Amino acid sequence: MSRGEELIARLGDRLSGLRGRLTPDAEMEKITWFRAGGTVDALFQPADEEDLAAFLRAVPEEIPVTVVGIGSNLLVREGGLRGFVVRLSARGFGEAEAVSPTRIRAGAAAPDKRVAAVALEAGIGGFHFYHGIPGGIGGALRMNAGANGVETRERVVEVRALDRQGNLHVLSNADMGYSYRHSSVPAELIFTSALFEGYPEDREKIRAEMDAVQHHRETVQPIREKTGGSTFKNPDGTSAWKEIDKAGCRGLMIGGAQMSPMHCNFMINTGTASGYDLEHLGETVRARVLETSGIRLHWEIRRIGDFRPGREVQEFLGQLL
Incomplete structure (x- = not known):
């Protein structure tokens, strides 16, 4: 029996009245727009607000519950997550x-x-x-x-x-x-x-304002790539992409992860990137920007889960702190 199956079996009747979808050992790479990441013990997609409330009441507080959205600005580490991940369904929410x-x-x-x-x-x-x-x-x-x-x-x-x-x-x-x-x-x-x-x-x-927004995105952002959107928040008084460019990180690659040549504050999975590749690239960029400009970039992408043993990534690569 897998860890996810054991978790669901242990809770037994507590979960019996739920109307949503419960999936043991769910692969998070199927959810995130980066198409990378480990597994979660169990994924729950509630039917509606009432069903979600029933789930939260049923799961003991010592069991972790992590909520994710549609996966657009989410990076899941290779070691995955313990407990439950809740993903709100399109039908109910x-x-x-x-x-x-x-x-x-x-x-x-x-x-x-x-x-x-x-x-x-x-x-x-x-x-x-x-x-x-x-x-x-x-x-x-x-x-x-x-x-x-x-x-x-x-x-x-x-x-x-x-x-x-x-x-x-x-x-x-x-x-x-x-x-x-x-x-x-x-x-x-x-x-x-x-x-x-x-x-x-x-x-x-x-409509004209929306068309202008769409035109801007299509001309300056890698919208057809596997990306999480803006990687870092803009620092006070400047733009993240300007500091990344100044640090020589436009187009920088680690494994299958790359800072987009089109917009260098967008990190993309070129096809083979792991969660480790993506986070290692991000922290490399943060270290180089800190060294070049003295600016500490802050992640806009949410990073969750455990590192795989031997594949840990330290903030700023553990340098220049």
Whole structure:
């Protein structure tokens, strides 16, 4: 019996009433956009918010529960993860709809582009930036995702979330504690949906803004590659890509991982990269930028899981600290 099967068997009847999909020994490389990573003991995809709450109440708190979104800015290490990974299903958490002339409610698994499309259809301005963000609403809420001069915090009214005990919380914009690419909400809270507000806008103007976003992405970003989007946050007063370029890391490769020649703050899997290759490349870039500019780049990509023994990667490669 595998470790995942043992975990599920040990919980037995606790999980019997769940309606979602439970998969032992799930391969995380099938989920992440990087197409790399280890396995998790068990993957749970809840049917809806009520099913997720039941799952959280059923799983003892000493068993780790890790939540992932659609896998766009996620790097899973080769050693995988212990316990459960929760991935919100598109069927239960992927809807987005206009609920008033200026408001949209979206599930945490709804792609950002879907929310932009709903806003266009409803004539609600202020959401065109989501058309260019390769992620889901849950991740956008967590990291205050932004593009083209607009951030998620400018649109959020309230957020629904469940805690580790399965209790529901409704958070205001102020409760989210937003700053640049960050929210201060406890990591244990799992976002399930959010209410957003924009403003009345002519559909043709919205469409033109979305077309401009798409054109920009297609001309400067490697959108057809296996990538996690922006690798590092922009430091104060400069851009991450400028510092990476200055450090001579445009096109730099380690194994099958490469800093894109098109946009050097995008890390890509050229086809054979492992989680180790990707993280080793990222830390190499951080070390070189620190040496060149004295700037400590901070990861925008979320890295989770255990290193495989003998394949550990230290921050900044353990140098220049």
